[in-house]
Amino acid sequence: xRYKAVPLLATLAVATLALTSCASGxxxxxxxxxxxxxxxxxxxxxxxxxxxxxxxxxxxxKATGVPVTIVNHATNEDVMGKLTTGADSGIxxxxxxxxxxxxxxxxxxxxxxxxALVPNEKNxxxxxxxxxxxxxxxxxxxxxxxxxxxxYRSDLVPTAPxxxxxxxxxxxxxxxxTTMLSTERWMALPALKAEGKSVNTTNPNxxxxxxxxxxxxxxxxxxxxxxxxxxxLVSGEAAMTEAWDGWCxxxxxxxxxxxxxxxxxxxxxxxDTMTVLKTSKxxxxxxxxxxxxxxPEIQAWVATNILYKVPNAAAxxxxxxxxIAAYPNLAMTPAELTxxxxxxxxxxxxxxxxxxxxxxMAAG
Amino acid sequence: MNVPLWLTxxxxxxxxxxxxxMSFNASKNLFIWKGFSLQWYPAVFADDAVMVGLRxxxxxxxxxxxxxxxxxxxxxxxxxxxxRGGLVRAFAIAPALLPDLLLxxxxxxxxxxxxxxxxxxxxxxxxxxxxxxxxxxxVLARLANLDPSLEEASRDLGAGAxxxxxxxxxxxxxxxxxxxxxxxxxxxxxxFVIAFFTTAPTTPTLPIAIYSMVRFGVTPEINALAxxxxxxxxxxxxxxxxxxxxxxxx
Amino acid sequence: xTSTTPTSPGAVPRRTRRGWAAxxxxxxxxxxxxxxxxxxxxxxxxxxxxxxGRFGGVVFTxxxxxxxxxxxxxxxxxxxxxxxxxxxxxxxxxLIGYPTALAIVRLPAKWRTIALVAVLLPFWTNFLxxxxxxxLLLNNAGWINQGLEAIGLIDHPIKMLYTQQAVVVxxxxxxxxxxxxxxxxxxxSQDAQLTExxxxxxxxxxxxxRTVTLPLSIPGALTGCVFVFVPAMSNFVIPELLGGGKTVLxxxxxxxxxxxxxxxxxGAALALVLTILxxxxxxxxxxxxRRLTEGPRAPRAQxxxxxxxxxxx
Numbered sequence: 001x002r003y004k005a006v007p008l009l010a011t012l013a014v015a016t017l018a019l020t021s022c023a024s025g026x027x028x029x030x031x032x033x034x035x036x037x038x039x040x041x042x043x044x045x046x047x048x049x050x051x052x053x054x055x056x057x058x059x060x061x062k063a064t065g066v067p068v069t070i071v072n073h074a075t076n077e078d079v080m081g082k083l084t085t086g087a088d089s090g091i092x093x094x095x096x097x098x099x100x101x102x103x104x105x106x107x108x109x110x111x112x113x114x115x116a117l118v119p120n121e122k123n124x125x126x127x128x129x130x131x132x133x134x135x136x137x138x139x140x141x142x143x144x145x146x147x148x149x150x151x152y153r154s155d156l157v158p159t160a161p162x163x164x165x166x167x168x169x170x171x172x173x174x175x176x177x178t179t180m181l182s183t184e185r186w187m188a189l190p191a192l193k194a195e196g197k198s199v200n201t202t203n204p205n206x207x208x209x210x211x212x213x214x215x216x217x218x219x220x221x222x223x224x225x226x227x228x229x230x231x232x233l234v235s236g237e238a239a240m241t242e243a244w245d246g247w248c249x250x251x252x253x254x255x256x257x258x259x260x261x262x263x264x265x266x267x268x269x270x271x272d273t274m275t276v277l278k279t280s281k282x283x284x285x286x287x288x289x290x291x292x293x294x295x296p297e298i299q300a301w302v303a304t305n306i307l308y309k310v311p312n313a314a315a316x317x318x319x320x321x322x323x324i325a326a327y328p329n330l331a332m333t334p335a336e337l338t339x340x341x342x343x344x345x346x347x348x349x350x351x352x353x354x355x356x357x358x359x360x361m362a363a364g
Numbered sequence: 365m366n367v368p369l370w371l372t373x374x375x376x377x378x379x380x381x382x383x384x385x386m387s388f389n390a391s392k393n394l395f396i397w398k399g400f401s402l403q404w405y406p407a408v409f410a411d412d413a414v415m416v417g418l419r420x421x422x423x424x425x426x427x428x429x430x431x432x433x434x435x436x437x438x439x440x441x442x443x444x445x446x447x448r449g450g451l452v453r454a455f456a457i458a459p460a461l462l463p464d465l466l467l468x469x470x471x472x473x474x475x476x477x478x479x480x481x482x483x484x485x486x487x488x489x490x491x492x493x494x495x496x497x498x499x500x501x502x503v504l505a506r507l508a509n510l511d512p513s514l515e516e517a518s519r520d521l522g523a524g525a526x527x528x529x530x531x532x533x534x535x536x537x538x539x540x541x542x543x544x545x546x547x548x549x550x551x552x553x554x555x556f557v558i559a560f561f562t563t564a565p566t567t568p569t570l571p572i573a574i575y576s577m578v579r580f581g582v583t584p585e586i587n588a589l590a591x592x593x594x595x596x597x598x599x600x601x602x603x604x605x606x607x608x609x610x611x612x613x614x
Numbered sequence: 615x616t617s618t619t620p621t622s623p624g625a626v627p628r629r630t631r632r633g634w635a636a637x638x639x640x641x642x643x644x645x646x647x648x649x650x651x652x653x654x655x656x657x658x659x660x661x662x663x664x665x666x667g668r669f670g671g672v673v674f675t676x677x678x679x680x681x682x683x684x685x686x687x688x689x690x691x692x693x694x695x696x697x698x699x700x701x702x703x704x705x706x707x708x709l710i711g712y713p714t715a716l717a718i719v720r721l722p723a724k725w726r727t728i729a730l731v732a733v734l735l736p737f738w739t740n741f742l743x744x745x746x747x748x749x750l751l752l753n754n755a756g757w758i759n760q761g762l763e764a765i766g767l768i769d770h771p772i773k774m775l776y777t778q779q780a781v782v783v784x785x786x787x788x789x790x791x792x793x794x795x796x797x798x799x800x801x802x803s804q805d806a807q808l809t810e811x812x813x814x815x816x817x818x819x820x821x822x823x824r825t826v827t828l829p830l831s832i833p834g835a836l837t838g839c840v841f842v843f844v845p846a847m848s849n850f851v852i853p854e855l856l857g858g859g860k861t862v863l864x865x866x867x868x869x870x871x872x873x874x875x876x877x878x879x880x881g882a883a884l885a886l887v888l889t890i891l892x893x894x895x896x897x898x899x900x901x902x903x904r905r906l907t908e909g910p911r912a913p914r915a916q917x918x919x920x921x922x923x924x925x926x927x
Contacts, residue, residue: 044565049413049577071565072413072576077873082565084876085469087476090564103876107667176773182859184874223776223858227578235395237754254393351666354875355688362692362862368713369729372790375710376736379747379787382757383739386750394750435643442639454896456643459651460841461892463848465868466885469878470654477657493650496643498841502799505834509803525635543799546730550737550791574740582746590739597738601731 032114032283039065041282043289046071046079047095048272053301060292066285076100083109083277092280093289098133098271099185099345101140106347110139111276117287120294127334128311131271132342140273141290143299144246144308147269147332147340148186149262151243151251153233164194164263167240168217175220177239179232182224184357185343186268187214190242193265199341202349207356214360224361233258244270245329249307252327260329262340269340271311303330309337380594387587394582404588414589417573420484424559424569425552428491432548435492436499437541441533443500444507453504460497467494468561475562482564490562491552498551499544506540659889662882672878680883689867689884693891696864699778700846703785704793707842708835710786711793716827718794719801726802733794745784745855752780752856776858784852789845793838800834801827832906836899844892864888 049072053059057068073079076097082089083104096104104110115121121141134140150161158171168190170178181187189199191210201207222238230251232238243251248260274293276286292298299315302308304323309330310316324330346353387405391398408414443453459467471490475482514536518528534541556571563569568576574586662680667673683689718729736744751757752775759771774780804827812822850865868888871881 046565069566071568072573074576074578078560078576080876081469081561081873085472085476087472087479090482090566182854218860221858221860223860225858231393231395234393235755254396348666351875351877351880354870354877357874358692358862358867358870359688361859361866362688362695366717368710369717372710372714373732375787376733376790379744379751380736380739382747382750383743386747394746395755435646438639439643442636442643446636446640450900452640452644454893454900455647455652457896458893459647461844461889461896462651462655463865463868463885463888464845465848465850465865465872466658466889467651467654469872470658471650473657474650474654489646489650493646496646500643501837501841502796505796505800505837506803508833509800509805509830511805539802540799543730543795546734547791547795550734553738554741556741571740571742574742578742582743586740586743590743594735594739597735601728601735 032117032287034114034116034284036284038282038285038288041066041285043068043092043282043285044071044090045069045093045095045289046073046082046091048072048074051095051272051302051306053298053305056298060289063292064285064288066282066288068289080104088279089277091277092282092286094275094277095143095272096275097343098131098140098142098273099343101273101275102133102345103350104275105134105139106345109278111278111280111283111286112139113137113141113276113290114283114287117284118291118294120291123294123296123299123312123314125311125313125334127338130338131269133271133344134273140275141294142271142273142311143293144302144306145269145271145311145337146245146309146329147262147267147337148181148189148242148244149248149260149267149329150240151230151233151248151258151260152240153236153238153255153257154259155257156236156239160259161240161261162264164190164265166263167242168194168213170220170240174239176222177237178221179223179225179229179238179241180217180221181229181242181244182226182357182361184353186242187224187357187360188353189268190263191217193263193267196265199268200344200346202346202352204352207352211356211359214356215363218360218363230254230258245332246306246308249327249329253307267340269337269342271342272308383587384591384594387584387591389584389587392583394584394587401584404583404585405592407585408589408592411585413568413573413577414570417568417570418589418593420563420567421553421570424484424487424491425549427488428495428552429545429549431488431492432495432499433541433545436496436544436548437503437537439496440500440503440507440540441529441537444504456500457497459494460501464494464555464557468558471558472561482562482567484563484567486562487559487567487569490558491555494555494558495548495551498547499541502544502547503537503540506537510536655889658878658882659886660882661879662886664879666875666877666879680880683880684883684887692862692867693864693887695861696847697891699782699785699861699863700843702782703789703846704839704843706782706786707790707793708839711790711797711838712831712835715794715797715801718798730795730798734791737791741788741851744787745852748780748784748787748856749775752783775856776860778857778861780856781853781861781863784856785846785849788849788852789842792841792845796837796841797831797834800831800837804830829906833903836903840896840899843895847888847892 043066045068047070052070057070061067079094079096080100083091083094084107101110118141121137124142128142128145129137131142150167152161154160158173161167167178167180180190185199188207188210191213192199192201192206194213195209197206222232225232225241229238229241229243230247233241233251234254243260245260248258251258274290276283276290280286294312296312296314296318299310299312300318303310303315303319307327307330309332311334319330386394388400388402389397390401390403439456443456447453467490475486480486515528515532518532523531554571556575559569560572563572577586661672663676663678665673665675665677665679714733718726721729754771754773754775756775758774762768763771808826809822812826817825847863848865848868849863850869853861853863853866864884868881868884871877871884
């Protein structure tokens with residue numbers, strides 16, 4: 001039929017455009033201008049909701065003259081979805097977890113951190129300069145870091161848990177009262193660690209064994225939950241959950257009977273990082289923003305109010321000891337933390353983790 | 365005959381009751397009741413992210429309703445009169461059938477290929493295309509049952525094509541158009557996936573703003589927002605009904 | 615111009631409108647559809663023939679791998695479960711939506727708008743908020759369990775949340791208006807004279823309903839079914855929140871591939887399969903609609919009317 005030729009041609013034209021535009025490779029490397037007038041620039045920053053001081057935009061503008069709009073994303077995947085489409089997302093600074101920063105960099109989407117423009121980097125712990133997803137912090141700066149463990153109600157469990165198997169093979173009284181994280185790397189983590197495997201493994205046999213265990217564990221689970229597990233602990237619906245340490249602190253705030261423990265088999269070291277996008281037209285201002293965040297007062301605010309550990313030595317010194325006493329996992333030293341395995345992106349192997357998670361969640 | 369109606373309303377409004385009641389919860393945590401409080405209502409207005417999202421959503425939803433109803437009705441009439449249905453009809457209704465994630469990512473890829481800046485206008489385009497399909501389907505279903513002899517009579521009596529369309533066809537289609545318009549508004553208001561991918565980060569719609577706030581689950585502040593939206597909608601509808609003769613059309 | 619032959623009952627008028635008159639009606643819509651649906655769709659579906667880049671993105675080496683991967687029982691199972699759940703939701707929506715739409719149509723005119731809008735109002739709040747409300751209602755310490763325990767109907771809580779049933783309820787709640795509105799539109803457009811005539815000729819109300827109202831409402835009902843079935847298959851929020859992540863539907867699969875595994879090609883292949891399924895559904899719906907309103911089994915008055923309408927199309 002006659003009219004069909006037009007849409008067909010249009011599609012071919014567009015497809016050709018697609019192929020050629022994808023071929024246009026790396027832009028020439030341009031070093032940033034330290035003397036650029038950043039007050040002429042403006043920033044769009046994407047970060048998790050309630051994860052920063054409420055007046056951050058205002059104080060930053062006051063300090064540097066750069067207007068900044070802060071937008072929120074709910075998960076790493078959401079913001080990654082926007083950043084990886086090949087077009088300018090409109091975001092200058094994106095807060096993503098370490099392994100995602102690694103993936104973004106491999107895709108050529110990140111602007112290298114201009115060390116001359118971020119002198120506050122010196123406030124970081126030495127350990128924070130050696131994180132496996134970005135050694136030397138070449139394209140990201142760490143914002144918060146922590147580990148994953150068991151968050152539980154001390155009054156609802158028969159004995160305090162010490163091993164991942166306490167979650168994977170729960171005592172009879174705990175069946176139906178446990179939750180696990182559903183994000184694929186963290187879903188696999190307990191099963192891998194319980195068998196002494198690496199959290200970054202690319203060995204299909206390791207994943208197969210983990211899947212087998214997880215399928216068994218699923219029968220005892222209340223639910224997979226990444227966001228409201230601590231409310232389940234507070235309400236008593238759940239007695240033991242797999243949790244990130246910072247999140248567990250929110251539960252502890254509501255109920256001091258909640259405790260956090262890193263199981264004896266070990267766990268991961270995750271980091272939330274700040275990255276500057278190559279597509280940004282305001283790179284100098286972006287660097288200034290990253291630098292501003294690494295001021296001791298700012299990251300100290302994060303630790304005190306968001307209850308996450310920050311990799312900033314100067315900032316941790318400013319945190320009120322009473323807060324640290326109330327939330328013991330904040331006292332974890334970098335030396336202890338770095339005993340855990342840093343989570344890195346697994347490149348081509350990553351979809352296997354997603355497949356694992358899908359298979360476990362889809363199983364009847 | 366009215367028992368099923370009331371039962372359905374009970375089903376539809378039970379969660380709404382929960383939303384309204386929990387908006388007065390003094391505790392930030394929805395799962396624990398800590399007493400009665402009105403604090404969340406002023407908090408909504410103080411929340412920039414929410415207000416911006418609300419404004420954007422209203423702009424988008426209204427534009428989409430107007431555009432989708434017009435385009436969808438035209439499409440339905442065109443299909444009904446000038447084609448045998450089949451392929452063109454399926455094509456017109458297809459957007460309603462495709463997974464929204466597919467449409468969303470496809471549109472984003474298209475916009476980035478054409479270097480179109482994202483913003484509310486791209487959301488409006490995306491939503492209109494999507495809502496148009498629903499309007500077309502509903503109006504078509506109505507056209508199928510209409511008596512063509514009225515139109516014929518009008519033409520036989522000398523009225524031109526345009527006049528017949530405006531004075532005879534459109535009024536008959538009105539209930540279908542109203543149903544389609546209401547549905548378009550509802551769909552656009554609450555649509556998340558397509559809006560998420562086709563808008564700029566600085567112009568979120570309300571569902572997007574709420575979604576990114578749900579880091580700890582829904583808070584009473586969001587419930588307060590929903591309650592207010594609900595009552596504003598109720599008043600708006602009552603007001604519109606008083607002002608227009610829409611009811612007569614139905 | 616239109617024929618001037620007078621139409622008599624039973625006669626079949628010919629279509630004589632010129633084709634160019636169709637342009638103002640069909641062009642704007644078609645243009646939008648081609649540009650904003652067809653092209654994006656082809657773009658994405660084109661990806662299904664390529665491969666995932668090392669860290670995500672698309673590498674343009676042609677391959678059928680993605681379709682081979684789809685044959686894995688895991689994915690086929692998920693598709694089958696999704697079809698099953700979506701079918702249950704659709705049937706429930708029909709069972710609830712039909713009497714509701716009928717009741718609204720039979721209301722006095724001035725109450726109809728209000729009744730219709732009252733159906734839609736809950737959906738002018740936000741879907742996340744409503745879904746969390748269901749969590750509050752259904753969980754073990756939730757309102758429903760507490761209420762039932764308080765009146766002594768049960769001893770310990772019924773497990774309702776984080777089950778497939780919860781997903782069904784959530785999806786039903788979410789898409790019920792999409793069933794009610796087309797049904798209402800179709801029922802409202804029925805010529806009241808037909809039912810009147812049938813009643814005057816002696817049929818009881820049930821017979822009138824069965825032989826006149828019901829058959830005429832079939833196109834609307836089928837439209838409603840499709841409107842509910844399709845999004846029920848592609849939804850990914852409700853299986854996560856109400857199913858506790860323990861039920862995976864096709865929507866979750868597609869979302870996971872695009873956003874989590876960043877495997878756009880495989881996600882596109884999945885989406886392609888889903889689309890084919892749904893298009894097949896739409897074709898079946900059209901055929902069924904046609905056969906039920908025009909075929910030899912349709913009541914005669916309906917058939918004649920349908921013939922008149924079809925020949926004009």
